[in-house]
Amino acid sequence: MRWSTWKSRKRPDWPEYMSERARRVKHPLLRDFFSAAPLDPETPVGEVPMVALDLETTGLDATRHDIVSIGLVPFRLERIPMRESRYWVVSPRRKLSNKSVTFHHITHSEVAQAPDLSDVLDDVMGMLKGRLVVVHYRHIERPFLDLALRERLGEGAVFPVIDTMGLEARLHRRRRWVWLRRMAGRPPASIRLFESRQRYNLPIYQGHHALGDALATAELLQAQVAFHHSPDTPIRRLWS
Amino acid sequence: MTIEQLDIRDHMAQFAPFDNLPDEWLDRLAAEVEIQYFPAGAQLLTLGNDITELFYVRSGAVEIKRRSGQLFDRLSEGAIFGYSDLLRHRPSRYQADALEDTLIYFLPAAIIEALNDDDEGFAEFLVSGGQRLKASAEHHSHESNMLTTRVRRLIVRRPLMVAQNTPLQRAAQLMREQSTSSLLVIESTEEVDATTFVGDDQHQWHLVGMLTDRDCCTRVVADGIDPQTPVSEVMSKNLVRIQADESVYEAMLTMLRNNIQHLPVLYRRRPMGVLQLSDIVRHETHSSLYLVSNIFHQTSVEGLGRLSAEVRKAFVRLVDDGANSGMIGRALATIGRSVIRRLLELAEESYGPPPVPYAFMVLGSMARDEPTITADQDHALVIDDAFVPEEHDVYFEKLAVFVREGMAACGYARCKGDIMASNSRWRQPFSVWREYFTSWIDEPSPERLLHSSIFFDLTCVFGEDRLVEPLQELIADLAPKRPLFLAAMARNALGRTPPLGFFRTFVVEKDGEHRNSINIKRRGTAPLADLIRVHALACGSKAQNSFLRLDDIANTTLLAEGVNDRLRYSFELLSMVRIRHQALDLQQEREPDNNVEPDSIPSRDRHHLKDAFEIISHAQKFMAFRYPMPSRSGKDNGSRRRS
Incomplete structure (x- = not known):
């Protein structure tokens, strides 16, 4: 079954999808990734190992733009240990246009020194494996990583994520037209990371750094669960 | 790993005891932090639980309660707690709750113990925390010193940075808008070497030069250079720089050695500010030492009066630098006594030498070395017993009035109770003072007790010390033997x-x-x-x-x-x-x-x-x-x- 079919379902059956991918996937790196025991949808969020993921990209369209940096912060609901966090700058295959340099503050030189994503994929996928991934705005991180994997390994990978922006949207933007507008273009301002954090009195961090934003996302999830859910909430109610 | 780019480290660097740590330790701590969010009302720490971490309040507020439920302390941003139980490896004697939505950074015991072994200042801070009152008093007493003050403490603003192709005129406008006297010139670079840094904007930059307002004058205007010329054409190159955790003393030496007025300060490779020689001079000239020597150079009451603004600045500086009350009191008393000494020298210059020897004594807080910036005048004259009022008092009265008015001009208010040498009652020969003190101790009355509480703090600031010392001895000798006096003083x-x-x-x-x-x-x-x-x-x-x-x-x-x-x-x-x-x-x-x-x-x-x-x-x-x-x-x- 293709990803697009899965995507069309309102609530994908993640364990079924993951185990099917584990059976069919060919590339050893991805086979290893999918071989991890699938997360039980009934697992309480307070008990599941998680990892906050943030990608800085050259643009918003996965087919035209590419990843330039990756921040990963493995954590549990209770604690975010900084010592396990990782950060990489990688060289995008779709070269930076001068326009995207000005827009995204990423220089040619910084990127020229950086390794290709394929050199760090082992580490990245190793840290994602067996953990529930947490992102702010899943329509960036998931498709970008999927496409990057396809280009380098010939096979992609999607996986369930907790989207902290989606959780905020459930609270603040239920109306359909707002939802559609958000799907169509850039995410609306008021549920972006910075503003969402302010609602929970989380401190202001300097934005647009993959590691800083990953940490900010992990803290935001701690706050969201504390206010609107509980450590006993099964992950099926939070992931998408 | 680019932990140092995260705000964790920068936040901790602002608060005691972390503010005095070297950069390497701040980096290590920041990399070891564990983070947890607590909504208002949540419990952070349960009474009797084992403490394995130091708590650092990143944001929000925390209330600490004793076993009895009594409030022990309230903590806000930048405060730490749990260290006394942590270092003694014992269960928590306190309960902690979030008063507001709170984000806590936890620092594991292992790194705190390592830091405690390695850094004396940090260890002292934690050990003194055992007693609350003591910790709070001593917290403000660490020495202020050019050798131990780190350069980063003098940096109050981020540097103005422009790309090297910026036109001179634009650069000058930016300097005017941000009212700064210097800007750093940076270049986007392809090569990564020992001088490149990643800016806030994630660009890879390279510090190539500096432009100061003086350069604008001496190199641009004087030579008639076109204002559209790029800054890189006139900037100073081959910059001397200094690391943020070097001492102020080192920075001063560097500037003097290289004959420069502006010194870029770097954290690692990233510019965090520009130190000016005047920043150091200001840091130093507000020191009380400089002031005292300046007092003795004044040749008029007006000149002394003008220094009173400096005294206030020196006072604020001492407080900012974390001086304790003893240091501040001694500094202010030394300044006050120096003013009196100088005034008496000036008086003797205009009125001639005294007809008989005398001692000028100060009383009250100035005598105790405990004045604050609001201290008023309390002083008296002890004159040699050769004093003949009809002949000599005209001189001493003029002297006393000169001091009173001079001190008033220097910001010391006249004593409301008229306990000043200009009052003839407090301008007496030694034998009269002996009688005063003896009768006050032997036969106390409310008025005499009031006088005792002022005059029994006394010290000689000018003239014949032999006229004041016996009076101090008299008090010390007589008072312990007079239970009635002690009882009355106590009441x-x-x-x-x-x-x-x-x-x-x-x-x-x-x-x-x-x-x-x-x-x-x-x-x-x-x-x-x-x-x-x-x-x-x-x-x-x-x-x-x-x-x-x-x-x-x-x-x-x-x-x-x-x-x-x-x-x-x-x-x-x-x-x-x-x-x-x-x-x-x-x-x-x-x-x-x-x-x-x-x-x-x-x-x-x-x-x-x-x-x-x-x-x-x-x-x-x-x-x-x-x-x-x-x-x-x-x-x-x-x-x-x-x-």
């Missing part, structure tokens, strides 16, 4: 009580200009100084300073064990609250006073303040019991002679 010292209500709440002024405030001098430092004076008189101490008196008292059995230390810490704390209040008044351009609003004190200090007032209250009760009235007749004796 007198109970007149001013600390402002604590029945429920351990602050009792504040209910009306008038200073509504809702506490007069920290009248209700705090003054009663405590009075109390210490009574014990000092009882043990025959010749010391004038309250801390030195407490040293002498400690050698006796007058006070129960531990009381001496508690009085010491209370005095330090109350003095510092008063001093900081006055420094804040000056910074906010208000006339400094002693009226502290409890609400304006950080909650943490407020609890210490209550502790200090309670200590005074207990000590007053003890004193009434320790120096009882010897007999009815003695008491009657005293009151009959009142008028």
Whole structure:
């Protein structure tokens, strides 16, 4: 079954999808990734190992733009240990246009020194494996990583994520037209990371750094669960 | 790993005890942090649980309660807790709850112990935390010193940075808009080497030069260079730089050695500011040493008067640098005495040498080395017994008036009780002073007791010390033998009580200009100084300073064990609250006073303040019991002679 079919379902059956991918996937790196025991949808969020993921990209369209940096912060609901966090700058295959340099503050030189994503994929996928991934705005991180994997390994990978922006949207933007507008273009301002954090009195961090934003996302999830859910909430109610 | 780019490290670097750590330790700590969010009302720490981490409040507020449920402390951003139990490997004696939505950084025991072993200042901070009052008093006492102050403390603003192709005119406009005298020139670079850094914008940059307002004048205007020329054409290249954790002393040497006025300060490779020689000069010239030498260079009262603004700045600087009350008191007393000495030298220059020898003595807080910036005048003249009033007093009166008016011009208010040498009663030969003091001690009356509490803090600042020392000896010799005098002084010292209500709440002024405030001098430092004076008189101490008196008292059995230390810490704390209040008044351009609003004190200090007032209250009760009235007749004796 293709990803697009899965995507069309309102609530994908993640364990079924993951185990099917584990059976069919060919590339050893991805086979290893999918071989991890699938997360039980009934697992309480307070008990599941998680990892906050943030990608800085050259643009918003996965087919035209590419990843330039990756921040990963493995954590549990209770604690975010900084010592396990990782950060990489990688060289995008779709070269930076001068326009995207000005827009995204990423220089040619910084990127020229950086390794290709394929050199760090082992580490990245190793840290994602067996953990529930947490992102702010899943329509960036998931498709970008999927496409990057396809280009380098010939096979992609999607996986369930907790989207902290989606959780905020459930609270603040239920109306359909707002939802559609958000799907169509850039995410609306008021549920972006910075503003969402302010609602929970989380401190202001300097934005647009993959590691800083990953940490900010992990803290935001701690706050969201504390206010609107509980450590006993099964992950099926939070992931998408 | 680019942990140092995260805000964790920068945040911790602002707060004690982390603010004094070298950069390497800050990086290590930041990389070891574990983070947890607590919504308001959540419990952070349960009584009796094992503590394996130090808590650092990143944002929000936390309330700490004792086992009894009594409030122990309230913490806000940048505060740490849990260290006393952590270092002693024992379960928590406190419970902690989030008062507001709170983000905590946890620092594991292992790294705190390693840091504790490695860094003396950090260890001292944690160890002194065992006793709350002590920790709070000592927290403000670390030495201010060019050798230990790190350059980053002098950096108050981020550097202005422009790309090298920026036109000169635009650069000059930016300098004007941000009212800065220098800007750094940076270049986007392809090569990564020892000088490249990643800016806030994630660009890879390279510091290539600096432009100062002086360059604009000497290189641009003087040579008639086109304002559209790129800054890179006129900037200074091959910059000398310094790391942020170097000492101020090192920075000064670097600037002097290279003959430069502006020094870029780097954290690693990233510019964090530009230090100017004038920043260091300002840091240093506000020091009291510089001021004292300046006082002696003044040739007129007007010149001395102009220095009073400098005195206030020096005072604020001392407070900012974390000087303790002793250092501040000594500095201000030295300045005050120097002013008097210089005034007397100037008076003798215009009125000629004195007809008979004399000593000029100061009284009260100046004699105790404990004046604050609001100190007024208290002084007197002791003249040699060869004094013939009809012949000589014209001279001494002129002298005394000159000093009184000169001091007033320098910001020392005239004494409301007229305890000044210009009052003929306090301008007397040595033998009269002997009689004064003897009768005050032998036959106390309310007025005489009031005088005793002022005049028995005395020291000679100018002239013949031989005229003042015997008076100090007389007091130290006579007072311990006169129980009636001690009892009367003790009762007198109970007149001013600390402002604590029945429920351990602050009792504040209910009306008038200073509504809702506490007069920290009248209700705090003054009663405590009075109390210490009574014990000092009882043990025959010749010391004038309250801390030195407490040293002498400690050698006796007058006070129960531990009381001496508690009085010491209370005095330090109350003095510092008063001093900081006055420094804040000056910074906010208000006339400094002693009226502290409890609400304006950080909650943490407020609890210490209550502790200090309670200590005074207990000590007053003890004193009434320790120096009882010897007999009815003695008491009657005293009151009959009142008028």
